[in-house]
Amino acid sequence: MSRRMVTAEPGAHPETRSTLLEVVDLKTRFRTDAGTVHAVDGVSFTLDRGRTLGVVGESGSGKTVLSRSVMGLLPSRNVEREGHVLYEGTDIIGFDQKRMSQVWGAEMAMVFQDPMTSLNPVMKIGNQITESLRFHLGVDKGEASATAVALLKSVGIPAAEQRLKEYPHQLSGGMRQRVTIAIALACGPKVLFADEPTTALDVTVQAQILDLLAEQQRERHMAMILVSHDLGVVAGRTDEIMVMYGGRVVEQAPTDVLFADVKMPYTEALLRSIPRIEHPSHARLEAIPGRPPKLISPPKGCNFAPRCRYAQPKCTEETPPLVAADDPRHLYRCWFPVGSAEGADALARNLADGTTVAYPTSPGSAPAAATPGTDGEGA
Amino acid sequence: MRFVRRKLIQLVVVLLCVTFLSFLLISLLPGDPATKLCAGAGGQECVDQKRTELRLDDPIPVRYVRWLGDAVTGDLGASARNQQPVWEALTQRVPVTIELLLYSQFMALIIAIPLGLLAAQRAGGILDRVSTTVLFGLLAVPSFMLALLLIYIFPVKLGWFQATGYTDFTDNPLESLGSLFLPALSLAAAEMAVYMRLLRTDLIATLQEDYITMAKAKGMPPRRILLRHAFKPSSFSLITVIGLNFGRLIGGALIIEIIFGINGLGKYTVDSILGQDFIPVQGAVLVIAVGYVLINFAVDMLYAALDPRIRHARALA
């Protein structure tokens, strides 16, 4: 991989709308004592240069495993990876550690969920930034320091020169996440994976960090995969959204298309659980009743059926395929989609009975069927 | 720095405690030094005279302060057997034992650290299992047995190294290290397994940390991740145990010094105890106790050097 300028050239977008990253039928399994965990089960997507893909799903739906699997960051033990990850046309799935270290940092970078744990507590911030500059770009110490200061300034850290000599614990959570962003951006990656970059942060700084990411992305013409459990976070900040459930993609569409015409009951439930200004933070996705699916020998049928307001006997028998809606870019995985005649019938039937296939014996208490209101009942 | 100041105050308090206990230890033993000094000759008259001379009838706190004052000015009394001043004997003996202890710790670490690093990188691999088995085998062998075995194999059968004796480090460093090679190895053998496993376990935990994945995601090579990112935060248990081990090793050194005929602190202590010569024993106990306290102070300082969070901690205990 060639060495590139660290600083972006604003406005220089030579290759607009060309594919940067293509993931084809990616599967990732963990071999554990309890059995095989199908954490990512056949995910495909395409990411163009400079575009943003949102990956949304509850905790445990496989978002982190997907990001790390695409980047090849999972440990090699007990992990099986299948499928293709085409980066600039080259399948990197078979790359060894040595070849990957040319990709990591320089081509693909990652911002982690929790800045309290993703920075090395016993290393100075300056060294944590400059080491990758020196490794990837081969610059000398002084040049690396100067670049580090420029990077810290560009991510909005005041007194950047001083910060170089400080340790992570001397900064607040928001400042630390800015530092991890600076580290990720240091060598000018073409795609940034942001794995719930604001989940661990104070509500007041969440928007600032997301704005910072958007701003850096624009300036650098960098593609981004923005992972979140919160559909509200990705709504205004992505070109395309992929909704994950139990390691599978259940709905995928350009952002505006998705919000105009939600097909998947799970996406609908997520939409209803977006925190409102009136009661922010906490109690977001817990609001969908029931538990996420087992990933070890999952039962047949749709894996959301046990929690679905629309579920019919067919849903627990046959696994719905990923099919296209009227707009061919809009894919979903459901037998009784929202907004269709079948879906409306199914919902009406369940509401009339007060049950679903998943809760046949507990009428009244069947939360998915009987109480459509899934907003959090207080934090 | 607050941390250092607090630790220094603690150090002074602990030093006062251990010196007082060392002082008390001998004062409370049956058969006071006066009787011992007059053994064989002089009778009661001599004993009384010695008691006044040594001012043994003063209250304990007064005697302690006087004793401590003498001790810090280098007067720890003299042996009853050969009249050699204890301070003089200690200045000859203590450096030998310090060399032996440091040498053995160094040996243990130079084996344990690389093995621990490699074993952690491939936990459950061949190297991990083989080194663990071999080192635990060594741990099971008592050091005196290993010492005898080493004497039998090297000096006796192969004619390598000397079986006994010691060359002063200041005379000839290389020869000195040669003369202590087998004694140090006898002591080190049992430590290697513990050190290696401690480092390995902590490293494996550290390697699961997010900041390690982050370093990997930056493209840092595995060796750099292991040495620059993981080693330092994984070394705290190891350092703690090394510090604690010095105390235990002094006990081990005692036997080893006798087997290899090395005139160190351990041998001095044993000889004095067997000769019911209390003043030297008191001096030796004092040196061991103070040395132990100082080593643990050094360990605390090392924590602070390694972990900025400890350096900057304010109200932590």
Ligand SMILES: Nc1ncnc2c1ncn2[C@@H]1O[C@H](COP(=O)(O)OP(=O)(O)O)[C@@H](O)[C@H]1O
């Ligand atoms: N190393 C692992 N071994 C076994 N199971 C794992 C491992 N890592 C993740 N998983 C499982 O994979 C699933 C997806 O996890 P994750 O990707 O972290 O979810 P998300 O990021 O969406 O919250 C979870 O059920 C989790 O328990």
Ligand SMILES: [Mg+2]
């Ligand atoms: Mg996650």
